[in-house]
Amino acid sequence: MSVDRKRLETILNPKGIAIIGASERGMYPSGIIKNLVNFGYPHEIFPINPNRDQVFGIPCYPEIEKAPSKVDLAIIVVNRERVITALEQCARAGVPSVLIITANFAEYDQRGKDLQEQIAEIIRQNNLVALGPNCAGFANMPAKIIATRLPCAMQTGGLSFLSQSGALMMAIYGVFADHQMGLNKILSVGNQVDINLSEALQYLADDPGTTHIGAFIEGLQDGKAFVDGLERALVNGKPIVLVKSGRTKIGSKIAATHTAAIAGSDKVFTAICHQFGAILVDDINEMINVLKIQNAYGKSLSNINNIVIVTQSGGMGSLTADWFEKEKLNLKPLSNQFLKTLKKDNPNLSHLSSLNNPIDVRGASLRGDATAVTLRPFFTDPQIDFLFLLLARTAYQDQDLETARAIIEIQQKTKKPLIVVWTGQRDKEKHAITIDQLFKHASIPIYKQSSDAVRSLAALQRYWSYRSLYLLHQGSDETTQ
Amino acid sequence: MNKHLLTYAETKIWLDAFEITRVPEALVNSKQAAQVWAEAHGYPVVLKLISTQVTHKTDTQIVKLSISNPNDLNITWEDLMNRLPVEQIEGVLIQKMITSAVEVLVGTSFDNQFGHMLIFGSGGILTELLEDSAMILLPTQAWQIMHMIEETRIHKLLQGYRGSAPVDIESLVQLMINISKMVEAHADSLLSLDLNPVMVLPEGSFAVDARIFIRS
Numbered sequence: 001m002s003v004d005r006k007r008l009e010t011i012l013n014p015k016g017i018a019i020i021g022a023s024e025r026g027m028y029p030s031g032i033i034k035n036l037v038n039f040g041y042p043h044e045i046f047p048i049n050p051n052r053d054q055v056f057g058i059p060c061y062p063e064i065e066k067a068p069s070k071v072d073l074a075i076i077v078v079n080r081e082r083v084i085t086a087l088e089q090c091a092r093a094g095v096p097s098v099l100i101i102t103a104n105f106a107e108y109d110q111r112g113k114d115l116q117e118q119i120a121e122i123i124r125q126n127n128l129v130a131l132g133p134n135c136a137g138f139a140n141m142p143a144k145i146i147a148t149r150l151p152c153a154m155q156t157g158g159l160s161f162l163s164q165s166g167a168l169m170m171a172i173y174g175v176f177a178d179h180q181m182g183l184n185k186i187l188s189v190g191n192q193v194d195i196n197l198s199e200a201l202q203y204l205a206d207d208p209g210t211t212h213i214g215a216f217i218e219g220l221q222d223g224k225a226f227v228d229g230l231e232r233a234l235v236n237g238k239p240i241v242l243v244k245s246g247r248t249k250i251g252s253k254i255a256a257t258h259t260a261a262i263a264g265s266d267k268v269f270t271a272i273c274h275q276f277g278a279i280l281v282d283d284i285n286e287m288i289n290v291l292k293i294q295n296a297y298g299k300s301l302s303n304i305n306n307i308v309i310v311t312q313s314g315g316m317g318s319l320t321a322d323w324f325e326k327e328k329l330n331l332k333p334l335s336n337q338f339l340k341t342l343k344k345d346n347p348n349l350s351h352l353s354s355l356n357n358p359i360d361v362r363g364a365s366l367r368g369d370a371t372a373v374t375l376r377p378f379f380t381d382p383q384i385d386f387l388f389l390l391l392a393r394t395a396y397q398d399q400d401l402e403t404a405r406a407i408i409e410i411q412q413k414t415k416k417p418l419i420v421v422w423t424g425q426r427d428k429e430k431h432a433i434t435i436d437q438l439f440k441h442a443s444i445p446i447y448k449q450s451s452d453a454v455r456s457l458a459a460l461q462r463y464w465s466y467r468s469l470y471l472l473h474q475g476s477d478e479t480t481q
Numbered sequence: 482m483n484k485h486l487l488t489y490a491e492t493k494i495w496l497d498a499f500e501i502t503r504v505p506e507a508l509v510n511s512k513q514a515a516q517v518w519a520e521a522h523g524y525p526v527v528l529k530l531i532s533t534q535v536t537h538k539t540d541t542q543i544v545k546l547s548i549s550n551p552n553d554l555n556i557t558w559e560d561l562m563n564r565l566p567v568e569q570i571e572g573v574l575i576q577k578m579i580t581s582a583v584e585v586l587v588g589t590s591f592d593n594q595f596g597h598m599l600i601f602g603s604g605g606i607l608t609e610l611l612e613d614s615a616m617i618l619l620p621t622q623a624w625q626i627m628h629m630i631e632e633t634r635i636h637k638l639l640q641g642y643r644g645s646a647p648v649d650i651e652s653l654v655q656l657m658i659n660i661s662k663m664v665e666a667h668a669d670s671l672l673s674l675d676l677n678p679v680m681v682l683p684e685g686s687f688a689v690d691a692r693i694f695i696r697s
Contacts, residue, residue, distance in 0.1 A: 268616070269594075473622060
């Protein structure tokens with residue numbers, strides 16, 4: 001299936017943006033301009049408003065046709081009764097693409113539905129590319145284009161995010177920011193009068209800056225394009241983690257009303273995701289849990305053969321081992337040679353005799369200054385591909401901080417992939433947020449319980465091994481010809 | 482959406498055209514023809530009353546299994562003829578009875594969003610109870626079909642379990658490849674195909690019952 005990448009390219013990388021309905025008041029009319037300017041949009045910004053001659057010091061024009069240089073994208077924030085006129089003006093002025101932020105269309109009432117149909121017609125007749133209506137906007141981080149109202153700044157990275165719901169997109173953005181996961185592109189599709197989520201997915205699957213994708217889907221409009229997007233992403237090695245609402249009868253009623261899109265049946269959707277390697281999860285937390293591992297370790301996850309679990313507590317160790325078995329993740333015993341190395345010069349570990357994995361080093365070995373000595377053999381052994389550290393909070397917050405710092409230091413030095421499960425109460429502790437943020441800042445995935453960590457890693461392992469299988473058969477003659 | 486269930490004769494044409502193997506069977510309209518067929522193919526046999534009105538045959542007791550001799554055949558025939566009004570009877574299907582096979586379900590279903598799906602799982606009358614199935618989007622390839630089979634619990638049985646011999650998975654995969662070709666050729670008219678059960682034996686796979694719905 002061929003995809004016209006220029007459509008989304010013009011929206012995501014516009015050389016010249018006009019904001020029709022710009023103002024110094026109102027959430028979107030003012031917020032978008034402020035963000036564009038504050039985040040350093042590198043081209044011209046043209047506020048359009050017949051009632052103003054400037055907005056935040058930028059010269060304002062009465063009509064889009066009066067803009068002195070090229071406008072690639074017009075962002076429309078006027079009220080719904082004036083959107084059609086704005087679109088017609090854009091068409092006359094030769095503006096190729098529009099982002100319609102304005103809401104209260106097909107998702108709202110009959111009048112809204114009628115207006116949206118007229119909008120669709122104008123778009124068709126004039127060959128416009130349109131995002132929305134009822135759309136929260138988008139951000140293209142590496143290009144410094146923030147055409148939406150984001151709550152805070154964020155670094156650039158490889159994660160791109162798609163959403164039908166604008167409000168949810170902003171909330172999830174906040175979660176990504178809290179986890180310090182750099183973003184590449186973030187896009188809400190709104191009512192999908194033109195660009196739909198499937199097309200956006202196809203675009204991201206081939207987008208060089210995007211290395212992995214998160215998506216929140218409510219209904220689906222173009223099943224074939226969706227499958228094509230999934231397949232492209234699979235072949236290109238870009239894991240997609242999806243949350244879909246409207247999977248139950250009640251949920252789908254609400255989803256249909258909200259975006260007026262039709263949801264496919266849940267069993268079929270689940271099977272399609274499975275067949276094309278998309279990781280379908282049940283809630284936003286799960287999506288973040290999976291994405292943060294992919295975000296940290298990327299393609300190296302495709303080559304993991306020897307995972308070692310190091311635990312402070314026998315109980316946590318066996319619980320985690322249970323989860324490994326449930327998720328069909330392999331655990332190999334340690335080697336004699338390794339155990340010797342481990343015990344050498346480390347009196348804390350003189351009790352060790354078994355080669356069992358998980359290995360219980362007991363509490364004292366992973367506290368304070370004992371931590372680095374205990375961990376060094378694990379982090380420097382070339383036979384170990386991946387480490388799981390299981391810790392329990394102590395009553396001594398300062399010591400926990402010291403432990404955390406030691407773990408982070410050795411991981412950063414050796415670059416051995418690591419997941420930390422640190423169980424225990426966090427509220428009201430002066431260092432609680434600090435420890436979490438330290439790991440997040442170091443891009444080391446940290447969890448409160450093993451099940452979250454193990455299930456997330458297992459989902460990614462399955463993705464990478466399925467991808468190998470898929471690629472193996474891709475060029476083969478085993479078709480049904 | 483209007484759908485139309487194919488008659489026995491029409492179904493046979495579709496399945497034969499795509500080499501979707503069926504258990505040896507014949508449509509007969511007389512007790513004598515049934516006798517001759519049973520003599521030629523061997524007992525035990527199964528008799529099924531064919532009518533386009535009914536779908537779950539075991540529910541309405543118009544399937545008679547384990548007919549092991551000419552006498553039983555006579556008695557069963559008479560019994561069946563009394564089950565439905567004569568105008569609803571298309572004929573009687575006589576089939577070789579297969580025992581010691583793994584029963585699976587193979588089908589296709591058209592989804593408005595994505596297209597035709599191929600479904601595989603545990604078959605027979607316990608299908609809905611066991612909820613052991615998987616599906617993939619068509620058209621497809623042998624490796625994907627195999628991967629789908631491996632996801633089900635019935636796969637263990639196909640491989641041979643607790644003394645029962647492994648069965649001919651290759652023929653099962655081939656049957657599904659043929660179905661995939663059928664769907665590709667008739668994507669616009671086919672709505673669904675239901676083969677339940679398909680008997681998978683140490684040699685060969687055979688559909689015992691088939692229903693095809695097309696667009697009308």
